[in-house]
Amino acid sequence: MVSRHANDEILNIEMLRRSASQLSKITRDLQEIGLSMRMVSLSPLFQKMERLVRDVSRKSNKNVRLEIHGEETEIDKSIIQQLSNPLVHILRNAIDHGIESENERRGINKNPEGKITLEAKHKGSEIWIIIKDDGAGLDREKILQKAIELKLLEENGAELSDQQVWNMIFHPGFSTAKEITDISGRGVGMDVVKKELNRLKGKIDVQSTFGQGTTFILRIPLTLAIID
Numbered sequence: 647m648v649s650r651h652a653n654d655e656i657l658n659i660e661m662l663r664r665s666a667s668q669l670s671k672i673t674r675d676l677q678e679i680g681l682s683m684r685m686v687s688l689s690p691l692f693q694k695m696e697r698l699v700r701d702v703s704r705k706s707n708k709n710v711r712l713e714i715h716g717e718e719t720e721i722d723k724s725i726i727q728q729l730s731n732p733l734v735h736i737l738r739n740a741i742d743h744g745i746e747s748e749n750e751r752r753g754i755n756k757n758p759e760g761k762i763t764l765e766a767k768h769k770g771s772e773i774w775i776i777i778k779d780d781g782a783g784l785d786r787e788k789i790l791q792k793a794i795e796l797k798l799l800e801e802n803g804a805e806l807s808d809q810q811v812w813n814m815i816f817h818p819g820f821s822t823a824k825e826i827t828d829i830s831g832r833g834v835g836m837d838v839v840k841k842e843l844n845r846l847k848g849k850i851d852v853q854s855t856f857g858q859g860t861t862f863i864l865r866i867p868l869t870l871a872i873i874d
Contacts, residue, residue, distance in 0.1 A: 685720040688766050688775075690719040695733055695764055702741045709748050709759045710741055716766040721773050725866060728846055729775070730840040736777050736862050737762065739836075744781030744860055756780070756856070768868070772848075775864040784854040786811050788822040796820065812852040818842040 692714050703710040721729075745760035752758055759778075765776040790803040793814050803811065814820060818837040843850050848866040 675753070684722050684724070685719065686723040686726060688719050688721055688726070689717040691726055691730060692764060692766070694730070695737060698734060699737055699741065699762060702738055706741055707747070708741060708745055710745055711759055711761050713761060713763045714765070715763065719768065719773060721766075721866070725846055727866075728842060729866070732864065733764075733775070734776070735836070735839050737764075740777065740781065740860070741757060741780040744779045744783075746782055770866070771868050773866045773868055775863075775866065776861060778859065778861040780859040783856040783858050783860055784812055784852075785814070785822065785856060789814055791794045792822050793817075797844070808854075809852070811856040812854060815852070816850075 696712055696714065699710060699712040740762055741760075745762070746754075746756070748758040751760065761780045763776070763778040765774075765778075767774050767776075786808065789811050790799065790806075793799045793803065793811075796819070798814060798817060798818070815836050816839070818834060818835060820837070840850055843864060843866070846866055848864060851863040851865065852860065853863070854860040
């Protein structure tokens with residue numbers, strides 16, 4: 647026979663479980679409300695990049711078209727402003743050093759019009775912003791040669807994977823460009839882009855095929871404001 651005291655304990659435990667469950671639900675609801683209040687569309691930022699590509703293309707005498715996908719994707723509004731500089735720098739570099747001139751593209755049977763794709767999408771607990779161009783791609787040998795000049799490598803780097811080689815472009819002062827232009831040079835390198843991403847607790851991945859183009863993937867936490 648169960649005593650009255652034992653019944654009271656069972657009842658108290660059950661009430662505690664219900665209260666904890668209710669508290670958990672309220673907390674989740676508050677997180678969702680807070681998240682929705684902080685989330686804004688990437689559309690204004692992407693539209694700004696559209697104007698940038700148009701202006702830089704004209705200035706560099708190149709024919710470049712920007713395709714935008716996923717601009718309705720939402721992200722923490724505290725991140726939006728901090729994303730602007732990395733995007734500007736990557737897009738300037740893509741036009742200035744990545745996309746070839748119309749004559750060069752014709753000579754290698756490419757569409758005279760270069761193409762850059764700017765895309766945003768949710769990937770798990772991250773927002774991925776992808777910048778892809780169909781330009782010349784990264785030159786592994788040039789990057790390794792520059793790395794040796796800067797004493798980042800002692801050997802020829804033949805044992806390094808492509809990803810390890812691509813990551814060298816984020817070293818301060820690293821550039822394989824023949825000349826610094828007022829379009830993308832400005833004394834600012836890809837190391838600044840990586841610092842900005844680190845500040846956002848994000849990461850940057852690089853994929854490239856020589857002669858075909860380069861893709862940068864900015865992986866950013868969905869929100870910095872709400873943590874479980």
